[in-house]
Amino acid sequence: MAFDVEVPLIAAPMAGGPSTPELVAAVNGAGGLGFLAAGYRTVGATLEQIRRTRELTERPFGVNLFVPAPPSDPGPVAAYRERLQPEAERWGVELPTEIRADRDDWDAKLDALLREPVAYVSYTFGLPGRDEADALRAAGIRQLGTVTSPEEARDATALGLDSLVVQGPEAGGHRGTHRTEDVPGTLPLLQLLAAVREVTSLPLVAAGGLGDGTAIAAALRTGASAAQLGTAYLRTDESGATATHRRALVELPETTVTRAFTGRPARALRNAFIARHEAYAPAAYPEVHYLTQPLRAAAAQRNDPAGMHLWAGTAHALAREGGAAEVTRGLWGDALRAG
Template sequence: MTRLDWSAHPLVLAPMAGGPTTVALAAAAARGGMFPFLAGAYLTAARLREDVAALRAATAAPFGVNVFAPSPNLPTMHADALAYAELLAPWAAAAGVELGEPRYDDDAFDAKVDLLVELAPPLVSFAFAWPPAEVVARLQAAGVEVWVTLNDPDEVAWAQELGVDGLVAQGWEAGGHRGGPVDTGAEQLAVRELVSALRDRSPLPVMAAGGLMTGGDAAQLRAVGAVASAFGTAFLDCVEAGTAGVHRYALTHRSGTRVTRAFTGRSARALSTTWTERFGDVAPAAYPHVHHLTAPLRAHGKATGEAELVHLWAGTGHAGIRPMAATELARTLRAELDAGNG
């Protein structure tokens, strides 16, 4: 059971891997009273060490680190990614980009676990898969709380068997990757229904995530049992975020989102683009093979400002983004939460 005081930090800055999460964003959110996460995915262990040290130098506030647990490497994934590459090849050639080589990796999982046992941040959360029981035990022995991400109420029994300290309930509205241990590709519960279902099945504390844009949203989730609510998309346009310029612009100039495997081989919610419409139904479930395959094309889109070539992660509430600095936005969200609880 959680030892962290969520009554003091009921609002959470969600981890946003691949660039948007920065130390400056986490520190600014902490100054506004939020519990910030650093995104450890796609970083080397050495870079993650630097980020933890920098955040600790910037604030004494508690924080969490999110990492991706290794996804299954099924025998068919490489071949499926190569078949997808054939479909993407003309699209990439038209952009003058050579696709990457599909391959498997575990995102330096063991090295990151060793580092986090050493550095002992207050909380470590896992997404994409769940850590082995011995990893959970090592982190807890170091004084670290371990939380896991769920998308389906049926997953709660696995979490309890692992002995984790808390559950991140990621609703269907969430931007970015689906973080639960099974990527079904099927539509899942909205965050309010997911929180309620988890509270009915488990005494573990629940953090709500998915489509939240205001403190009033958080108040509604607290009413159904969430101890905290996580905000990601709401902070993508903050000056402290590392969001690419083409992504920032699209968040307020495009409408409609779609959950698709088109970019990485794992289901994720993004703004609708030509890429999602042309390839959203044919991309295989093959992460991280597809992630490595499409990485050069997506990097080209970011560099050139071609939105149709970028994974524009966004939750369903993206139209409600407010152009504020992160500390101001955090304080605004807290005021709205307090008003909603009143």
């Protein structure tokens, strides 16, 4: 798959607010490729963002979808709720007692994209069904599967996807494992790229901890067709990240992979919430996401980084301020010089 870009840098889809139409358009304007994040958005809100992005850029862009997971065992979720209850009482918030089954508007989003196709669709947390992938392909949409292992890469290749986003353990936010209960691998990105290349001939996008030109150049030398960056854009003018999150990227020194906030492994800046609850969080997504949502919202309202989910990759300290187009051009210039 040939990306319609002058600069092989992709703005990663960051669900929950950081990815915006303005960020996508700015990266596109610098010659790269921006992705919207449809995760946690209704189909109506997703279409609104797509239409707004089209107003801001004439260049191709992508949309990322969360593949729905089967329901989790309610027992461990209930036990985790009991553990969190004193904290909820302390901050005056109500934790949900029943968490509805949630497919993140999956079917409606696929239908909407068939009606109003975008250039690219990427998948996180698994793969679409064959009929679903075939339908999007027939609509002219190029499809990327997020993979964290050679085994997942084989499955995505067999499905006939156009490209693979190879996500290393250095990545911020959720690990894209295809099953909630899977323990994500620890093979560093460059080694993972080489391992995936052994099982597929599809174009590869490198993702995870790519915070400067040297890292980007190394990923491209290892065989990636493009580099995907998320944390690198969190402090840009067009990012939807909160002021607290932006400050924490430079103030908190360490990241860790945790299930404490959502029930899925995700790399975040280490804070007090993780220290208290990581050992007790079940592998249950999206149930834990909805369970902890009131606590996280209350922490955000207090501007309290100790209780927020502060997704960040291992290169978070390198994230630059300024316009996203300027950041894109700077990173690519540094990558060219690093060779």
